[in-house]
Amino acid sequence: MKAVRFYAPGEIRLEEVEIPQIAPDEILVKVKTALTCGTDVKMYKRGHPKVKPPITLGHEFAGTVAEVGETAADRFKVGDRVAVANSAPCNNCVFCKMGKQNLCDRLLETLIGFSVDGAFAEYIRVPARIVQQNTYKMPENVPFEEAALLEPLACAINGNDAANIKLGDFVVIIGSGPIGLTHLQLAKLKGASKVIVTDLKPERLRIARSLGADVVVDASKEDQVSRVKELTGGLGADVVIEAVGLPQTWELAFKLTRKAGTVLFFGGCPSGSRVTFDTERIHYEDLTLKGIFHHTPLTVLKAFKLISSGRFRGRPLITETMQLSNVEAALQKMGKGESLKIAIKP
Numbered sequence: 001m002k003a004v005r006f007y008a009p010g011e012i013r014l015e016e017v018e019i020p021q022i023a024p025d026e027i028l029v030k031v032k033t034a035l036t037c038g039t040d041v042k043m044y045k046r047g048h049p050k051v052k053p054p055i056t057l058g059h060e061f062a063g064t065v066a067e068v069g070e071t072a073a074d075r076f077k078v079g080d081r082v083a084v085a086n087s088a089p090c091n092n093c094v095f096c097k098m099g100k101q102n103l104c105d106r107l108l109e110t111l112i113g114f115s116v117d118g119a120f121a122e123y124i125r126v127p128a129r130i131v132q133q134n135t136y137k138m139p140e141n142v143p144f145e146e147a148a149l150l151e152p153l154a155c156a157i158n159g160n161d162a163a164n165i166k167l168g169d170f171v172v173i174i175g176s177g178p179i180g181l182t183h184l185q186l187a188k189l190k191g192a193s194k195v196i197v198t199d200l201k202p203e204r205l206r207i208a209r210s211l212g213a214d215v216v217v218d219a220s221k222e223d224q225v226s227r228v229k230e231l232t233g234g235l236g237a238d239v240v241i242e243a244v245g246l247p248q249t250w251e252l253a254f255k256l257t258r259k260a261g262t263v264l265f266f267g268g269c270p271s272g273s274r275v276t277f278d279t280e281r282i283h284y285e286d287l288t289l290k291g292i293f294h295h296t297p298l299t300v301l302k303a304f305k306l307i308s309s310g311r312f313r314g315r316p317l318i319t320e321t322m323q324l325s326n327v328e329a330a331l332q333k334m335g336k337g338e339s340l341k342i343a344i345k346p
């Protein structure tokens with residue numbers, strides 16, 4: 001079969017490799033759609049100290065079951081349409097026991113596209129833990145492109161839960177990429193009275209509008225702090241979600257928040273980044289600053305429900321379709337911000 005293998009930063013190759021063998025508690029999935037993600041772009045550009053190349057990239061995918069191990073046969077059969085998350089927790093380590101399965105000490109053991117060969121390939125082996133906890137049969141009416149959003153949606157839901165948006169809240173989302181557009185939809189579903197989305201690119205802001213943003217702010221032309229102050233009667237937002245991943249936008253998120261408000265830092269900054277916050281504001285203004293990472297089986301379940309019920313609109317997050325032979329071009333395009341997610345069809 002064909003697979004897109006990562007060898008070193010800036011070096012990926014489309015290769016002919018063996019179809020993976022599965023263990024009795026695993027399944028083999030024929031990939032129908034794999035989506036590009038910012039994480040793939042980072043891996044392509046910079047690699048990762050814990051990744052041992054070569055490895056097949058791609059971790060957001062959906063497809064049909066092509067082979068089922070003996071002990072997985074009670075849950076899946078050949079031909080099932082499935083969406084699969086990119087990892088599953090061990091449920092035995094101290095963080096799993098604390099209820100923080102997103103921080104499982106053994107996460108890397110089953111991390112698809114990182115330690116397990118990924119989905120920019122014709123077939124993918126799904127490790128047992130993921131088969132048991134984070135693989136879902138999708139209804140016929142859900143297209144593979146939307147089913148493939150299971151994992152990024154599960155991460156965003158984990159963030160949305162942490163942000164604790166309440167009925168009537170005024171929410172600001174910094175960044176109108178796939179993650180920001182996902183948070184926009186979740187904030188609306190949680191009952192925010194107004195959601196403002198900011199970005200530098202007008203075409204992304206148009207998508208935010210079409211997905212229900214009440215106000216969009218073109219950060220290349222308008223001052224985001226004064227605009228948000230103006231829209232909130234000088235107060236600032238109840239909840240601000242940073243969905244860019246830069247130190248400047250982390251600091252901006254802090255400035256846009258009202259007294260006793262919450263800032264959710266969702267976008268991961270380049271490693272080694274430092275930010276500066278006014279401690280006086282944090283102390284005297286009761287601010288809540290939250291970080292969040294990854295997903296849990298519960299947020300994957302919630303993502304499955306939102307996708308299969310049609311309450312989450314995934315299609316607008318996918319701007320084009322390419323073949324396996326074009327993954328490198330797709331990652332470059334995404335890296336330049338010229339595209340939202342790109343659907344790869346093996």
Ligand SMILES: [Zn+2]
Pocket residue numbers: 037038039059060151152
């Ligand atoms: Zn991803």
Ligand SMILES: [Zn+2]
Pocket residue numbers: 089090091092093094095096101103104105106107
């Ligand atoms: Zn664990």
